Amino acid sequence: MLDVPGEILEPLARSPVARDVAHRAGVSTATVSRVLNGSAGVRADKREAVMRAAQDLGFVANGAARALSTRRFMAVGAVVPNIENEAFVRVLSSFQERLRQAGYTLVAANAGYDLEDELREATFLLERGVDGLMLVGDIHHPDLHTRIARHGIPMVQTFSLSRERPCVGFDNAASAARAANYLVDLGHRRIGVISGLRKDNDRGGARVTGIAQALAARGLRLAPEHDIEISYGIGGGRDGFRQMLAGGPPPTAIICGTDQIAFGAMIEARARGLDVPGDLSVIGHNDSDFAPFLDPALTTIRIHSAEIGHAAGDHLIARMQGRPVVRLTQIDAELILRASTAPPRKQALD
Amino acid sequence: MLDVPGEILEPLARSPVARDVAHRAGVSTATVSRVLNGSAGVRADKREAVMRAAQDLGFVANGAARALSTRRFMAVGAVVPNIENEAFVRVLSSFQERLRQAGYTLVAANAGYDLEDELREATFLLERGVDGLMLVGDIHHPDLHTRIARHGIPMVQTFSLSRERPCVGFDNAASAARAANYLVDLGHRRIGVISGLRKDNDRGGARVTGIAQALAARGLRLAPEHDIEISYGIGGGRDGFRQMLAGGPPPTAIICGTDQIAFGAMIEARARGLDVPGDLSVIGHNDSDFAPFLDPALTTIRIHSAEIGHAAGDHLIARMQGRPVVRLTQIDAELILRASTAPPRKQALD
DNA sequence: TGGCTATCTGAAAGCGCTTTCAAAATAGTC
DNA sequence: GACTATTTTGAAAGCGCTTTCAGATAGCCA
Numbered sequence A, B: 001m002l003d004v005p006g007e008i009l010e011p012l013a014r015s016p017v018a019r020d021v022a023h024r025a026g027v028s029t030a031t032v033s034r035v036l037n038g039s040a041g042v043r044a045d046k047r048e049a050v051m052r053a054a055q056d057l058g059f060v061a062n063g064a065a066r067a068l069s070t071r072r073f074m075a076v077g078a079v080v081p082n083i084e085n086e087a088f089v090r091v092l093s094s095f096q097e098r099l100r101q102a103g104y105t106l107v108a109a110n111a112g113y114d115l116e117d118e119l120r121e122a123t124f125l126l127e128r129g130v131d132g133l134m135l136v137g138d139i140h141h142p143d144l145h146t147r148i149a150r151h152g153i154p155m156v157q158t159f160s161l162s163r164e165r166p167c168v169g170f171d172n173a174a175s176a177a178r179a180a181n182y183l184v185d186l187g188h189r190r191i192g193v194i195s196g197l198r199k200d201n202d203r204g205g206a207r208v209t210g211i212a213q214a215l216a217a218r219g220l221r222l223a224p225e226h227d228i229e230i231s232y233g234i235g236g237g238r239d240g241f242r243q244m245l246a247g248g249p250p251p252t253a254i255i256c257g258t259d260q261i262a263f264g265a266m267i268e269a270r271a272r273g274l275d276v277p278g279d280l281s282v283i284g285h286n287d288s289d290f291a292p293f294l295d296p297a298l299t300t301i302r303i304h305s306a307e308i309g310h311a312a313g314d315h316l317i318a319r320m321q322g323r324p325v326v327r328l329t330q331i332d333a334e335l336i337l338r339a340s341t342a343p344p345r346k347q348a349l350d
Numbered sequence C: 001t002g003g004c005t006a007t008c009t010g011a012a013a014g015c016g017c018t019t020t021c022a023a024a025a026t027a028g029t030c
Numbered sequence D: 001g002a003c004t005a006t007t008t009t010g011a012a013a014g015c016g017c018t019t020t021c022a023g024a025t026a027g028c029c030a
Helices: A018-025 A030-036 A042-059 A064-070 A086-100 A115-128 A140-150 A172-186 A203-218 A234-246 A259-271 A305-320 B019-024 B030-035 B044-057 B063-071 B088-101 B115-128 B142-151 B172-186 B204-219 B234-245 B259-269 B306-321
Strands: A003-004 A075-080 A105-111 A132-136 A155-161 A167-170 A193-196 A227-229 A255-256 A279-284 A299-300 A329-330 A335-338 B002-003 B074-079 B106-110 B130-138 B155-160 B167-170 B191-195 B228-229 B254-257 B281-285 B298-302 B326-331 B335-336
Touching: A018 A030, A018 A042, A030 A042, A030 A203, A030 B204, A075 A086, A075 A115, A075 A299, A086 A105, A086 A155, A086 A329, A105 A115, A105 B088, A105 B106, A105 B115, A115 A132, A115 B106, A132 A305, A132 B335, A140 B254, A155 A203, A155 A305, A167 A172, A167 A305, A172 A193, A172 A203, A172 A255, A172 A279, A172 A299, A172 A335, A193 A203, A193 A234, A193 A259, A203 A227, A234 A255, A234 A259, A255 B106, A299 B204, A299 B259, A329 B228, B019 B044, B019 B254, B074 B088, B074 B115, B088 B106, B088 B155, B088 B306, B106 B115, B115 B130, B115 B142, B130 B306, B155 B204, B155 B259, B155 B306, B167 B298, B172 B191, B172 B204, B172 B254, B172 B281, B172 B335, B191 B234, B204 B228, B228 B234, B228 B254, B234 B254, B234 B259, B254 B259, B259 B281
Parallel strands: A075 A105, A075 A132, A132 A155, A155 A167, A167 A329, A193 A227, A193 A255, A255 A279, A279 A299, B074 B106, B074 B130, B130 B155, B155 B167, B167 B326, B191 B228, B191 B254, B254 B281, B281 B298
Antiparallel strands: A003 B326, A299 A335, A329 B002, B298 B335
């Protein structure tokens, strides 16, 4: 890093307030407020005058004053585990889209898969006065809901379903189970899982559970040495698959917690001379941009992130406006079949 | 999407305010404020009492009231072209990290590579009362700077250098030129470029210019048919390279605007039976997570996004606190050599 | 103990907007 | 033209916090 010396910069001037506009237009601030908020009952000529005055002065209402006065901040918060994760970014993006249309601002924060941190960030947002809050998953710090309740604002959870709380998501166990069943149908018998960290992460946990149960229902089992938990990312996927190979006879198929992990596993498999899908079928999660372009193209569980974001936005907006709303919105994930899955080779089956 | 009927939810209760705390602690709101803001000059026993009362009541200061009173919102805005773009997400993430430490909240918005939209989003943030603003690049709507100035808040631009305005970035032309020179040094003579959309995008434009100039300085030229502009993404890269092949003798090396584009170009090249790097050397931009894992591993220009975000954060914080600051911070990009670049085959050189 | 600082503390005045309430202006009626 | 029903309007009271200013307390020294 290199700092290039340059002119030193300085600040400020007083920006116009409602009284200035009122003066210029020859009315009271009450009327200015009425005009600017579109309330009815202002004579056309005064309305005109106010509009022009505001325009001339470049008046912009002070958000804090307005918020203080109306008791609404017109902002909603969102706390996601990892703001650099594609799926969360997509949700945030679509969530924001909706909020923006309704005049709300999105304030997002990062919790890094840690309950304490999540609580801290959420509290920070609450202090800011957000009018609503979006969270990811159904596992949170025990104090979190109390604090949210104390602020009396609506909250919605995303990505997973919840028994008690408002949520927009999908059945992680069921969709992962579907992937497992698909593999079993193809003829696979030894199926492994590489997931991200599962601590305090109901999505990851549910997926593995779903797979284990699906296998059990078909008379198979998820061997402990084929149930790997690693940190996210391509590197994690490589490590995970390496670990799996170290534990006895390799699986003929694996289901991964993200497409990045799947990508990593495929790389490691290839480095070990295994053919995908010949020797190893691979399924990812999320349907990332690159998934169709991998070689072979990656079979993956597509999560409709944009729809989740939209639905979560709609839910929160409705509640903030006092409209009734259903507690649970389910948006199903979808298994996208591509070239990384195939029946196992005969000799691998014994 | 499926809506499952559920209980209908409802709201509210009054949250405690400073006066409540004052009452409970037997002091005035002035003292409460002093304690909660850590101002000196409050006797220990009263301080204790206030702390406990606040704790018991679960008091959280109303952000709007505080903002109104202090004239500082403790929030800064950021408008980026595409919130789903890896490089921008990284910058936002590190930017936020710094802000958060200093007690500021980040409010981010999406402009989608459109000047009008950028103006709209920035105005929205300005209305919100942000205390500072981060933008990307040096090309903006003519009205934007006027509006920012009217609010009297500091602004910093990122990713590119600017002649007039505060900025944290790197010399896009120079770093792209370095990549071009490297290719020429390897022996390449026909070098192509696939960039993202260049309209209103000084980064993309500068990179191409830098490459063209570097080539010119070595007695070569960037042929128009080898100068391709496409929309971002892997698909864009494929299309771009296809277009390039349609335009006469193919280049022996290409420089791409992002790693995604490079990835797409590599896929297309392989689909055409070209070997990378044997028949085609490829250089990307950004050093994405997947770059080292592509086959072959991608040579790329690493942009130190995290440092840019940190520096931009530091810059804004300093100015918001009235401290002097240098106008321009340069953070150099770096050419990361991997396996996707090599000398051209002899027969390709004529 | 009295007198004089040095500390602490609370009353009160904003911050800039919205909104209520009653007065002023206008319109409508007979 | 007097009188009532409507609209329009502005004065003023908050919203909940910070901060100034002056008064109350405590601390010290003679």
